[in-house]
Amino acid sequence: MxxxxxxxxxxxxxxxxxxxxxxxxxxxxxxxxxxxxxxxxxxxxxxxxxxxxxxxxxxxxxxxxxxxxxxxxxxxxxxxxxxxxxxxxxxxxxxxxxxxxxxxxxxxxxxxxxxxxGNTFALEPSFRRIMVVARGVGLATMAPLLQHAAKAGIKITAVMSARAPRDLMRDEFLRGIEAEVHCIYDSDGSSSVEAADVLIRRLLDEEHHDIIYTCGSHRVLMLLQHILVDYPHTRGEVAMEQRMACGMGVCLSCVRLFDRDGDKQFLRVCREGPVFPICDVVGEVEFG
Ligand SMILES: Cc1cc2nc3c(=O)[nH]c(=O)nc-3n(C[C@H](O)[C@H](O)[C@H](O)COP(=O)(O)OP(=O)(O)OC[C@H]3O[C@@H](n4cnc5c(N)ncnc54)[C@H](O)[C@@H]3O)c2cc1C
The missing domain is CATH 2.40.30.10 (Translation factors)
Incomplete structure (x- = not known):
């Protein structure tokens, strides 16, 4: 803390x-x-x-x-x-x-x-600029984070992804705060993994971002994990959405495999999460 x-x-x-x-x-x-x-x-x-x-x-x-x-x-x-x-x-x-x-x-x-x-996003007072990459319902999870960041004077780059412009919910996400917004869509191909990779790398090259947060898309999560390997001074956090029952860490229905510096651990998304470092997420569950 x-x-x-x-x-x-x-x-x-x-x-x-x-x-x-x-x-x-x-x-x-x-x-x-x-x-x-x-x-x-x-x-x-x-x-x-x-x-x-x-x-x-x-x-x-x-x-x-x-x-x-x-x-x-x-x-x-x-x-x-x-x-x-x-x-x-x-x-x-x-x-x-x-x-x-x-x-x-x-x-x-x-x-x-x-x-x-559950836990919360790590938004630190020393941060100067953050990036959020939101898709679908991920915008609901990250909307309060934007409000807190804006109040603390932290600059925001928002990459918003949706099937088509009518699905974007830009106003619902920003709720009046100022941000540099980049919208990408399935309908015109701008949200493809290749195009999003180019866009996010360009934004990271143009300006240092202290952290990238994401929620709402496994594909985006895996892309960010791949990109962040090349940006060691930018942290990454994801709010995981996992089917769960009790939500309090008892039933263990929401465990997922994570890799913390080579230490493989099953963690409860409801209790140890839902926010995890992007680099800890294991894409495919491995046994043995
Ligand atoms: C930490 C967390 C935060 C979430 N925040 C939001 C949010 O802000 N807005 C939003 O629209 N959705 C959110 N979701 C997803 C939401 O929980 C599911 O869409 C919802 O439970 C579906 O319930 P249902 O009865 O309509 O669907 P059904 O398919 O009938 O649900 C059957 C069972 O599966 C579970 N389930 C189904 N889909 C999901 C899912 N994607 N994630 C977890 N459990 C699921 C349900 O809870 C229920 O127990 C969140 C999920 C998690 C884990």
Whole structure:
């Protein structure tokens, strides 16, 4: 852990903060942002804003409907925190049973959430410029990080990847902060591994970046791991999305293999993560 620097405290996060509890929240806002994603704003009586750090997630108890009966809680990254003490925001892809049931929850109803869970991104006060490479729902996970970085005066390069321009959610990601934004798409080939490799290397060559964060695409993660070998002074962190059940480190359903300087370890994404150094991720699971 790094000591806080006056004036930049908001950028220095404690890892694995221990304050997990169940909170009953009221639905303050719930609306579609496009045809796949919904925005959910919850209000609790507890001070969730000061408890919750960028990169952390909550387990959401999705409601049941007449035909949708989600059993397990669903992990969701925190998309926004505050400014009111009890306010917490999520941005989610309406994907399967749980999120379809969740999408029916009306404003004014209540739901339970458990958290905050997991560790946080390492955003250090000494950083001058960071890069975020976001795709899909990864933007929800990294959006609070951008807010903290901007508040701390850290410059931001954002590479945003999407299937097509209509899927990008640029405004939802930036939420009013200033960043140098580069948009790449599957529809015109600019998000191909080869094209993204050229773009990211050019950006790293033009200006030093202290760290690259990513979330939302295994392909992008593997590309960054490959690129960062050639940039030893730029760190890398990824928020991993892994199917999980309890979210608290007990059931072990979310373990993945990591390689810490040659030391192969199975780690729980929910507990030791979800944020890991990019260089530690093992692409293909190896046994023996
Ligand atoms: C740490 C973390 C943060 C996440 N943050 C977000 C976010 O901010 N926004 C968002 O849209 N999605 C996020 N996800 C993915 C989200 O949890 C799944 O989309 C969601 O659980 C799907 O549930 P479902 O019932 O709709 O789908 P179903 O396929 O019906 O789910 C069946 C089971 O598989 C699990 N599951 C399915 N897909 C995933 C997945 N991709 N990751 C983990 N578990 C999964 C479900 O939790 C459930 O237990 C996150 C996942 C993790 C692990």
């Amino acid at each position: 790094h000591p806080p620097v006056p004036g930049a405290e908001s950028a220095c996060f404690q890892r694995n903060a221990q304050s997990v509890a169940s909170y009953r929240c009221e639905v303050a806002e719930h609306r579609w942002v496009n045809d796949r994603y919904k925005y959910l704003k919850l209000s609790a009586t507890a001070d969730l804003a000061s408890l919750t750090k960028p990169g952390q997630f909550y387990q959401l108890k999705c409601p049941t409907t007449s035909d949708l009966k989600p059993f397990l809680l669903r992990p969701m990254s925190v998309y926004g925190i505050g400014p009111e003490e009890g306010t917490i925001e999520f941005l989610y892809n309406v994907a399967g049973v749980g999120t379809h049931a969740l999408a029916h929850l009306p404003v004014g109803d209540h739901m339970d959430i458990v958290g905050p869970l």
